[in-house]
Amino acid sequence: MRQRTRKTLLGIAFLLPVLVMVGIFFIYPLIMVVIMSFQKWQVLGGSEFVGLKNYADAITDNEFWKTLWNTIIYSAIVTPMIFVPAIFLAVVLKRTSRTTKFFRTVFFLPYAISFVAASYMWKWIYSDTYGLLNYLLNLLGMLDQQINWLGSTWSARIMVSIMVAWKTLGFSMVILIAGLQGISPSLYEAAKSDGATKWQEFRYITFPLLRPTIVLALIISVAGSFKAFDHFYIMTHGGPLKTTETIVMYINKVAFEYYNIGLGSAISVVFIGILLVISYLQLKAGGLSNE
Numbered sequence: 001m002r003q004r005t006r007k008t009l010l011g012i013a014f015l016l017p018v019l020v021m022v023g024i025f026f027i028y029p030l031i032m033v034v035i036m037s038f039q040k041w042q043v044l045g046g047s048e049f050v051g052l053k054n055y056a057d058a059i060t061d062n063e064f065w066k067t068l069w070n071t072i073i074y075s076a077i078v079t080p081m082i083f084v085p086a087i088f089l090a091v092v093l094k095r096t097s098r099t100t101k102f103f104r105t106v107f108f109l110p111y112a113i114s115f116v117a118a119s120y121m122w123k124w125i126y127s128d129t130y131g132l133l134n135y136l137l138n139l140l141g142m143l144d145q146q147i148n149w150l151g152s153t154w155s156a157r158i159m160v161s162i163m164v165a166w167k168t169l170g171f172s173m174v175i176l177i178a179g180l181q182g183i184s185p186s187l188y189e190a191a192k193s194d195g196a197t198k199w200q201e202f203r204y205i206t207f208p209l210l211r212p213t214i215v216l217a218l219i220i221s222v223a224g225s226f227k228a229f230d231h232f233y234i235m236t237h238g239g240p241l242k243t244t245e246t247i248v249m250y251i252n253k254v255a256f257e258y259y260n261i262g263l264g265s266a267i268s269v270v271f272i273g274i275l276l277v278i279s280y281l282q283l284k285a286g287g288l289s290n291e
Contacts, residue, residue, distance in 0.1 A: 030272075037265035047262075054266035063242075064267060067250040068274070070243060075225040077157055081165035082172050082221055087214075089169075090176035091206070104177070108170030115167070119234035122163040126150055126235075153243040156236050160244065164231060168224070172217050179213025180206070219279050226275055247271055 037055070040048040058064055089107060093100040110118065125132045128148040137143040150156045183206065191201050229248040232238065238245030251271070255264025 033265045033268050036262055037269050039262050041261040041265070043259050043261065050262065054262045055270065057263055058266045058270055061267075063250060064247070066242070067245050067247045071226055071228065071246045071248075074157055074161065074228060074244070074246065075222055078161040078164050078225050079218070079221055081161055082169055083214075083218070085165075086169055086172035086176055086217075089173045090180055091202070093173070094177050094180040104170075104174070107173055110167045110169075111171045113167065115230045116234065118163060118167050119231040122159075122166075123150070123235045126159055150236055151240060153240060156240065156244050160231055160235055163235070164225070164228075168221070172221060175217045175220075176210065176213060179210045182213075183209045215282055215285075219282050222278060222282065223275055226271075226278070 036047075038049060038051060039054075040050050089103075093104055113121075124130070126149040128134060128146045128151070131149075133149065134143060134146050138146075149159045187205050187209075188201055191205060196204070227248055228246045229252065232244050232246055233249060236244040238249055247267070248271075251264050251267050254267060255261050
């Protein structure tokens, strides 16, 4: 019993720094956001309890629904851009060798770059006056005039999504490779002895056993796309005509530009609820939820 108690206390001691950090930087801010969502919160001065008024204002706010719809569209565009090539690359690079290690590093390297740096770099690439993309297309004789890649609604959404896919593809690939390496090679050997094709191996062995990993990677990716802020803020500023303004950009504008922190907090709480519902639906669709 003493040895078991000692191991338990040792485990708690190792976990304590992490628990303190989570409490300070996640749990406490979350509690404060919920509290502020029920108040008319003054930046300088006191606060006034207003009940559900902020939530009523958030739900009836047309701009809230517009930015939520913009975020959903962006997520629907960028998710396939990330996962289709990520699954392909994970299958190709799952075996460990010098060559696969090199290419894994090449595809993962952009993930080490911050979104701010990547956004400025790709904004320069897309520039209609001095951008690299227009220059190369002109050099190849494929363009007669400069194109403002971030100047129209769908073009801006697609171009920003390409940048995000370039940056985060390697992270999803690494997660999927870890899942693939957890599948026993004996299953593939048995399938080959039964005359299974590569497609049949993928359909009946790889995909079913990789499904929990795919769902995990999807939840991380979709949650990340719903929290999009800095790349749109830098590359499009929410334009043209606010069609690339995401819900997090709107929360930032309401709370720190309009100084309506109570309404911004209420929108944040509603947004967290939406993310939880989407994550649950993904678990349900992936067959990982029993409820």
